[in-house]
Amino acid sequence: MEGLSRIDITFYxxxxxxxxxxxxxxxxxxxHSGLFASAFPEYGAERRGAPVRAYVRVANQYLGIRExxxxxxxxxxFDTRLxxxxxxxxxxxxxxxxxxxxxEDYAKQMLSQFNxxxxxxxAYGISMKYLGKAIVNTPMLGALLRVIGxxxxxxxKELIRNTFRGRIGQLNAEAIDEAYKxxxxxx
Numbered sequence: 001m002e003g004l005s006r007i008d009i010t011f012y013x014x015x016x017x018x019x020x021x022x023x024x025x026x027x028x029x030x031x032h033s034g035l036f037a038s039a040f041p042e043y044g045a046e047r048r049g050a051p052v053r054a055y056v057r058v059a060n061q062y063l064g065i066r067e068x069x070x071x072x073x074x075x076x077x078f079d080t081r082l083x084x085x086x087x088x089x090x091x092x093x094x095x096x097x098x099x100x101x102x103x104e105d106y107a108k109q110m111l112s113q114f115n116x117x118x119x120x121x122x123a124y125g126i127s128m129k130y131l132g133k134a135i136v137n138t139p140m141l142g143a144l145l146r147v148i149g150x151x152x153x154x155x156x157k158e159l160i161r162n163t164f165r166g167r168i169g170q171l172n173a174e175a176i177d178e179a180y181k182x183x184x185x186x187x
Contacts (some may be wrong), residue, residue: 007058022141036058041053126139142178
């Protein structure tokens with residue numbers, strides 16, 4: 001990478017969905033890949049189900065910035081009901097990307113409100129298949145990795161397997177793989 005190459009990513013979820021963990025894993029994977037990264041959460045009321053934002057900056061040079069991301073290059077939305085809460089179609093950079101946990105029909109509807117790329121994946125279905133719970137962070141990481149290309153999926157899966165040992169780690173790695181393969185861009 002010549003010069004500064006940087007991507008600002010904001011995860012939007014609800015308490016208990018794993019948005020903060022996803023941001024931390026992504027930042028750690030970036031560092032393991034030889035990049036610079038920072039991740040930090042922003043909570044409202046600290047309770048399960050409350051809206052949560054987690055910010056990640058990834059760059060090829062040290063940035064030293066520790067402030068919330070106001071205009072993300074990529075918005076990762078775990079729950080479509082948060083799109084209006086955070087005004088995501090307006091705050092994501094024009095020509096940026098919104099990665100959503102949704103159906104194709106919903107993603108097409110989103111595209112009419114946003115001048116950029118919309119990527120969708122059924123993270124809920126994938127998490128239920130592999131984990132038996134609606135914790136969508138690992139499938140959403142898989143979809144995000146498909147889009148950004150700066151971080152190798154194998155690095156993320158290894159970190160997940162080390163974070164969640166045994167069968168749970170392996171199932172989460174498989175959920176990442178499936179979401180990576182199934183994520184689709186609405187043209």
